Structure formats: C-alpha cells, structure tokens
Amino acid sequence: MAHRRVAKMSGAGNDFLVLSRDEVPGLPDDADWIRRVCRRGLSVGADGVLFVGPLGPDRVQVEFRNPD
Numbered sequence: 001m002a003h004r005r006v007a008k009m010s011g012a013g014n015d016f017l018v019l020s021r022d023e024v025p026g027l028p029d030d031a032d033w034i035r036r037v038c039r040r041g042l043s044v045g046a047d048g049v050l051f052v053g054p055l056g057p058d059r060v061q062v063e064f065r066n067p068d
Contacts, residue, residue: 006044014047021053021063031065038067 007018017037038046048066055061 008044008046009050015045016048016050017044017046018050018052021051021061034065035067 005020009016009018034049037043038048046067048064051063051065053061
C-alpha cells in the first residue's frame, strides 16, 4: 500500500482520521479498509474517516465514512 498523509483529529469526545482526496487520488474508501483502520488496539483507531477535497475556489467537500 502506498504511503499517505493522515491527520487524526479529535473533538467533542470523537476522533477521526482525515485524508485528502486532492493529494492522493484513489484513496481506499471501501468499507473493509475503513473497518480495519478504525479498529482500536489493532490499528490507528478512530470513530470514522473523513475524506476532504476541493469543491470550488472557496469550498471543500467532506465525505464521512463510519466503520459500522
């Protein structure tokens, strides 16, 4: 698997992995990968994954994937 920059952000008792769609095309957003990467104790661990990408000159699009 290719290396990707990932940020882990936390707020209001939840934590999310944040990946840029613009930076690395073809991100693995399938359900199995999201379940594996969100597993606590066996992987990075998170409540979900946010995929962020540009939508226009002053807008961004955020896609949320829940491991459930």
